[in-house]
Amino acid sequence: METELFGGTREADLAGLLKRFFGYESFRPLQEDVMRDALAGQDTFVLMPTGGGKSLCYQLPALAKGGLTVVISPLIALMKDQVDALHEAGVAGTFLNSTLNADEARRRLAGLYNGEYRLLYVAPERLVLPEMLERLAEWQPWLIAIDEAHCISEWGHDFRPEYRQIAELRGRFPETPFMALTATATERVRADIVSQLTLRDPKRYVASFNRANLTYRVIPRNQPLRQVLDVAKRHDGESGIVYCGSRASTERLAKRLCEQGIRSVPYHAGLDAGTRAKNQEAFIRDEMQIVCATIAFGMGIDKPDVRFVIHHDLPKNIEGYYQETGRAGRDGLPADCVLLFNPSDVVKQGRFIDEKTDEHERTIARQLLQQMVHFAETSDCRRRSLLDYFSEAFTDKNCGACDNCLEPKETFDGTEAAQKFLACLYRIRERSGFCFGMNHVAGVLTGADTDAIRKRGHDQISTYGIGGEFGRDEWKAIGRELVRLGYAQQTPGGMSVVELTQDGRDWMRSKQPLELTRPVVPKSKSSERRPRSERAGEIKCDEMLFERLREFRLELAAKRGVPAYVVFGDVALREMARDCPATMEAFGLISGVGDKKKAEYGKLFISEIAAYLEEKG
Numbered sequence: 001m002e003t004e005l006f007g008g009t010r011e012a013d014l015a016g017l018l019k020r021f022f023g024y025e026s027f028r029p030l031q032e033d034v035m036r037d038a039l040a041g042q043d044t045f046v047l048m049p050t051g052g053g054k055s056l057c058y059q060l061p062a063l064a065k066g067g068l069t070v071v072i073s074p075l076i077a078l079m080k081d082q083v084d085a086l087h088e089a090g091v092a093g094t095f096l097n098s099t100l101n102a103d104e105a106r107r108r109l110a111g112l113y114n115g116e117y118r119l120l121y122v123a124p125e126r127l128v129l130p131e132m133l134e135r136l137a138e139w140q141p142w143l144i145a146i147d148e149a150h151c152i153s154e155w156g157h158d159f160r161p162e163y164r165q166i167a168e169l170r171g172r173f174p175e176t177p178f179m180a181l182t183a184t185a186t187e188r189v190r191a192d193i194v195s196q197l198t199l200r201d202p203k204r205y206v207a208s209f210n211r212a213n214l215t216y217r218v219i220p221r222n223q224p225l226r227q228v229l230d231v232a233k234r235h236d237g238e239s240g241i242v243y244c245g246s247r248a249s250t251e252r253l254a255k256r257l258c259e260q261g262i263r264s265v266p267y268h269a270g271l272d273a274g275t276r277a278k279n280q281e282a283f284i285r286d287e288m289q290i291v292c293a294t295i296a297f298g299m300g301i302d303k304p305d306v307r308f309v310i311h312h313d314l315p316k317n318i319e320g321y322y323q324e325t326g327r328a329g330r331d332g333l334p335a336d337c338v339l340l341f342n343p344s345d346v347v348k349q350g351r352f353i354d355e356k357t358d359e360h361e362r363t364i365a366r367q368l369l370q371q372m373v374h375f376a377e378t379s380d381c382r383r384r385s386l387l388d389y390f391s392e393a394f395t396d397k398n399c400g401a402c403d404n405c406l407e408p409k410e411t412f413d414g415t416e417a418a419q420k421f422l423a424c425l426y427r428i429r430e431r432s433g434f435c436f437g438m439n440h441v442a443g444v445l446t447g448a449d450t451d452a453i454r455k456r457g458h459d460q461i462s463t464y465g466i467g468g469e470f471g472r473d474e475w476k477a478i479g480r481e482l483v484r485l486g487y488a489q490q491t492p493g494g495m496s497v498v499e500l501t502q503d504g505r506d507w508m509r510s511k512q513p514l515e516l517t518r519p520v521v522p523k524s525k526s527s528e529r530r531p532r533s534e535r536a537g538e539i540k541c542d543e544m545l546f547e548r549l550r551e552f553r554l555e556l557a558a559k560r561g562v563p564a565y566v567v568f569g570d571v572a573l574r575e576m577a578r579d580c581p582a583t584m585e586a587f588g589l590i591s592g593v594g595d596k597k598k599a600e601y602g603k604l605f606i607s608e609i610a611a612y613l614e615e616k617g
């Protein structure tokens, strides 16, 4: 096994190693700086969005330097995939966990004592066992990388108490640099990671959270099954995740999709471990196209070619939404994020929040939900709204990849409509002495003939029936926009009512003109329009050849018992289907083709491509 092949740390040829092992031409932003720091013995804190390329930050230095790099990772299931992928690239990595039988574990330990491995993946709870600590002292890792470092923080969304024990390593290996990596952005969690891990004056690297290859859309949910099918069919045969609000709905939806001929499985924490693992595996190996899941699904998913993420129900907060949509398009190719929004979700979630016993928790949850609703209803750029949440400025006028930038919402002179709505709030209150819900107000405006309205005498007030130009749902949308503008407010809670604010009164008096978004009412309407011309990350290629290479890849992967993306990612296949390499040299230029994969797969793919070209004439 090669050890000091690549020389010292000072001028490591990182770019050369990048091409040789991973087949990539250039670094992603920040990667090289992080690597150089680690090689220089510096503690680092790396914040990059999912798909940003965190793994390479420790994998490449591990190759540049003889000795062992220890990677702490929370998920046993993921370790095997990562190590498989390393083997495919010709990198000597291994993992130790409870899934190994005694023989295999012994073999690996011997290899570790012999210095055969550059990388060792291990779960935190195992790492701090006394015998493991003794071994580590023997192996003397030169770098300790802590993946998913936010697991150490109670403020994160995925706290794991075992992570707390990692701090103990610091005392044992005072000279070894630590590298903490996470995709979780909140300031509080960042600070927590640095202090809990007792990082020493760490260099902090924060990558942009903009995921340029993701297109964000929010569409009114009216026929959810059809809307999911629409997206799935547009992504014929490509992987997708549908996040659902309840366990029951994941099962229902998966069943219905299957009935429609889309291979789908459910995933939620209520399934037994065996079924969960089986369903997840089927998705990763492309045997199933769609997984319908609760938010229990995702952390263990490194699948780079997820082409769409649909939210069937409204997420609780933007952080969750960002993490979940972030699982799409890790390979950098275009992917779609679709949120099916129905205002009834807001009411439902409000009820859940009301059930919380802790007042402080309730307040926070409400605020977070409010921000989520704002994101769903805004007519501003979705990307800007998201980045705003992470305190990152996005200054482009038009992002070119969200519904609001691609198909700007129509606006209209809403002065009269706003006057009518706000006046109605005023009159209702005047009549009854208290306020009513959005639905009731909309009913009064449209002149609905209901018991509730007659009983209160609201059919007698001057604003009854003055809003015939819009339907009830449209008035509710207008009402919500006025709430967003601050002219009215909705009280939180199950019996939520709408009331006029001081700003609303002031505006009514000022008679300023007001531009409003034309309400889009859930009607059975085609959910999405044609795809646009150029998308970030797009690689134009011969789609027929791409499909053929995908099948070819799947066969090879099945034979080797690895997921298809471990053989080659979609980026590599698309480049092959674009450049049609006919020689080994040309094949070597494809992104993702390192030395080992070139030797192993070059001839196979070249002849598959040649066969295709010949058939095509």
Ligand code: ADP
Pocket: 024, 025, 026, 027, 028, 031, 048, 049, 050, 051, 052, 053, 054, 055, 056, 302, 304, 330, 331, 569
């Ligand atoms: P993260 O852990 O940050 O979510 P990964 O390390 O899984 O991201 O990387 C995401 C994808 O990007 C992987 O398919 C990886 O091989 C690829 N990748 C990473 N760095 C580069 C690079 N410099 N050039 C091209 N692709 C890269």
Ligand code: ZN
Pocket: 380, 381, 382, 383, 384, 398, 399, 400, 401, 402, 403, 404, 405, 406
């Ligand atoms: Zn936009």
